Structure formats: structure tokens, C-alpha cells
Amino acid sequence: MGHSVGGHGSAATRPGLSPGIPEPTSGAGRLRQIVFAYIALTKPRVIELLLVATVPVMLLADRGSIDIGLIAVTLVGGWLGAASANTLNMVIDHDIDQKMKRTERRPLARHAVSRMHALVFGLVLGVASFAVLWTCANLLSALLVTATIAFYVFVYTMILKRRTWQNVVWGGAAGCMPTLVGWAAVTGSLSWQPVVLFLVIFFWTPPHTWALAMRYKEDYKAAGVPMLPVVATELHVAKQMVYYTWATVASTLVLVWATGPIYAVVAIGAGAWFLRAVHKLLAATRRGEPITPLKVFLQSNEYLAIVFCGLAVDSVVHLPTVAGWF
Template structure:
């Protein structure tokens, strides 16, 4: 089916007047709740680590509410900018703007309101550093990643990861009013985690990205090269995660967990790389799901470690 036919099909299938429930659901979809949830998975445990145990209620509310609004704002801006290519991709063609459930102007106003609310929450409940970092993360995702890099270079995945890693810095700043080497190391864990996580998904949907003209690495390079770079980033990720152990006073719980989880992740990514070298079709979606489990368990271990030390 051609691009014109695809767009005509989408327009023909566009729904008519919606109920209040449908409208609320459409705006909720603009926020990309799954991405918000994944960002909080790293931000909230980092808050516990920075607070050396249970954080203050104001810092907790700042990170959860302000962080949710910041991520949702970035997601809404992304949907506005990418509405043309979202219509061409099977994975994204049901997004609200692609299906004309929400207009671009309304979505832009919605994203702007969430941005203002997010910055206001961080200013009121945390500190200016956290607010500035949140604003920078939103701006980077919308303007640098989505508008400038995504359609031009396969390196967009790596440098777009700056905003995806920012919640760690924002949480640390919300708790302490400053940053530290531990915060930087945790930032690098998420930064180097994102390319193998995303590329594993992009391999499955490379025809989608190719159709939309998005030069993600699996579209412009061989699977072998994608997995070679995934191996490199995975080693950097595991190195950064283990480096947290000597940088901050953690118990063996975090240290052992980081080593074991890192070993499991590296075993799987090396296995996929070996399969690609032998000419087999690697099952990259297994790595995608493993990456989510890895990040979740690693940061849960960080929070549990902080609670153990707080109670001792």
C-alpha cells in the first residue's frame, strides 16, 4: 500500500464525535503512560538512594508528580511533531493525532500546560536545579531528539538517551539540591541501557521505520552491526552499574545484584551477537523484555539497599 493510500485509509477510519471517556483516553495516550512508568522505575529508587533511605514527602511528590508531568509533556510534544510519520507506521498509527482523535493545537497546548505544571511542582516542592533539569529534559526530547535528530541520523537513539536518563539526575537533585558522582554513574547506566533496549525493538519494526523514513540503526545497518554496538553499550552499562558500588556506601545487596543482573544481560546479548554472526535470525524481542526486567530489578535493589542502610 502506498503512503497516500495509507493516509486515505486512516482518514476514512477516523472516528466521529467521541464520548468524554474517549477524549480522556486519547489525552492519556498522548502522555505515553508506559514510558512514564519506565522513567519512574529509575527515578524513584534513585530518590531513595539520594535520601539515604526514606525520602521526604515533598521530594517524593516532586519526583512522582513533577516527573510524571514532565515525561507526559515530552510525550505529547513528540506526538505533535511525529504525527505525520505515526500515520505511516503500524506500531503508531493508532496514536491520538494519527487517528485525528486530538488536534495538533490542542495537543500542543496540553503538552505546554504539563510542562509548566512540572516545572512549577519542582520549584514548589524541590529546588531550582531539579526544575531546570526537568525543563532541559523536555526541551531536549521535543526539540533536539524528535525535531532535529530522529529523522536525520541513526545516532539519534544514543543522544536522545540524554533525556531518557535525566530522571535519575532530576531525582537526585530533588533530594539533595546538587549532583554527585553516584548520580552520574546511575545516569550512565540508563544512558547506555537505552540503545540495546530500543534497537532490540527497532529490529522487529525495522520495516515500519523504513517506511516512515526514520534512519534508526537496524534500518541502515546490518543486524550484526546492530548487535555489535549493543554488546559495546551493554558492557558500558554494566560497568557503570557496578561502579555505583564503590561510589556510594551500599551493602552487598546492590553490589551482588548489579553483578548478577549484568552477567545475565551480557550473556543474552552476546548470545544474540553470536547467532547473528552465524547467519541466524536473532530473537531480539527477548533482549527487549530482558532489558526492562534488568532495569527494574537493578533500581529496586538500589532502593532496597538504601532502606536497609537506613534501618541499620
């Protein structure tokens, strides 16, 4: 895989370098570029969602106690799985990534890594993910991660993304899977609580993604990706974002029954804060005023982190659940 950066052949035969002129980068520098290119394939910033979703769910599943070892191996296995899915996504999307300013510096788009090397890298990460979870957690968690990779690559990337504006609605299910994986790693089974948290992220994903797509609408249009802001008016997009945000907040409140007062307060407060931002976007759109969708995108990240952190604290403190009050 180390030969994937910079292409093949000597310096004398590469475009842009004259015969006898040495490579502008030292051996150590080129190695560093290779390492960073492979790290970039995994989309490390996107994987932050894995941490936000997995740890609180595991704490809820084992409410009142903390198994650091199990949490650590589940995060490693989950990270490997997410890195695999993201890498394989880049392999498939290398062509449209070159057409979008937001993605034109990705490793495959700028030919820092060959597609074949990236494909092998992604597959190896997927196998490693399954092995880690099966060995250190249980088979159910390993199978769920493998199913997530397959869904993200074959259903979202290869079928939905370029064909329908509902791509992120249904394709977003892949990003919800850490809730099920975390619960399965602790209990070896599934229950209604992780399903509710799955729905929280499922409903959150469209307004989160559409806010970004509103900002980069021309990029998606140039790449031929039918994101909702590309095929619909801003007013329609804003309305859809409001609907999905209400569904998100409503889903967080369903979980109040199985948690304590800390989570309840956080879910209600954060939900009101996020709803206010999305309604402001809708109001500005209706008035024809300039809008700042990127601000809503960033706030959506903060909202989800606050809700799940509130769940983590509530689970560790282990106060009586709301259900126990009745």
C-alpha cells in the first residue's frame, strides 16, 4: 500500500518533474503523507458520531456500572467498522468527490491513494472489526457492524445516494447502528431502548445533512447527487427539517421513561434549543431573508452530543428512573 502515493515510476518520468530533479519531499515526509492519506480515507471526523452514540448506550445497558474494558474494545471494533465503511464509500464515490469543492482534497480524489489499495484497506478494516467484536464482545455485535458496513456501501452509496433525494433519509440508518451495537455488546441481545435511540439518530440525520447540503447545494448539483436542497425549494427543505427535528425531539422524550431526571431535563432543554434554531431557519426562509444553514448544521452536532452526554451522566449517576415514580 505504501506505493500508492505519488503514482509509479521514477522522478524523471513523472509529470511536472524534470529529469534529474529529486522529489521535493523527503522519504520521511512521503511516509507521513501516506499515513495521513490512509487516515483521511476513514473520515475520522465522521467517526466522532460513533463515540457519541456508543458509549452512552453501553452505560444505559449496564446502568449504574462502567465496564471500561468492554467499552474500549467495542469502540475499537466499532471504529474499525466505521473506518471500513467510510473507506469503501470513498472508493465508490471517487468520481463525484473530484467534482465537489468540499471533497476534492480527499485521498482518492487527488490520487494520493490508488483505488485498489483503498479497496483492500477498507476490506481489511472490515474483517478486523468483525474479529475484534466477535472475540472481545460477542457475535451479535460483530454481525451488526458487518451489516452496517454492507448497508452503507451497497444500499446507501451504490443505490440510494445518486438516485433519490431520500438518500440520507434511509441511508442514514447506517449511522444509527452504533446504538444497537453498543447495547448488543453489553447484553448480547436487543431491546426497545436502543431502538428508540436508533430512531433519535435516524430522524436527526436528515435535518443535520440537509443543513450542510443547503450550504453546498451547488457542489451536489455539479456532482449529480440529488440531495433535497438540489431538487426542492429552500422553503420546502426548511419545512422538512422542522418535521424531522420534531420527530427527533419526540423520540428522545420516549426514552425518559427508562432514565432518570438528569436525562429528562437535558433532553427537554436541548430539544427546545434545537427546535428554536430550525424554526428560525424556516421563518427566515419564508421572509426571503439570508439564511445560515451551516450554523444549524453545527448546532445539530452540538445538540446530539448534549443529549447523549446527558444520557451517559444519567446512567452513571443511576438515580431512580422516571418509570419508578409511578
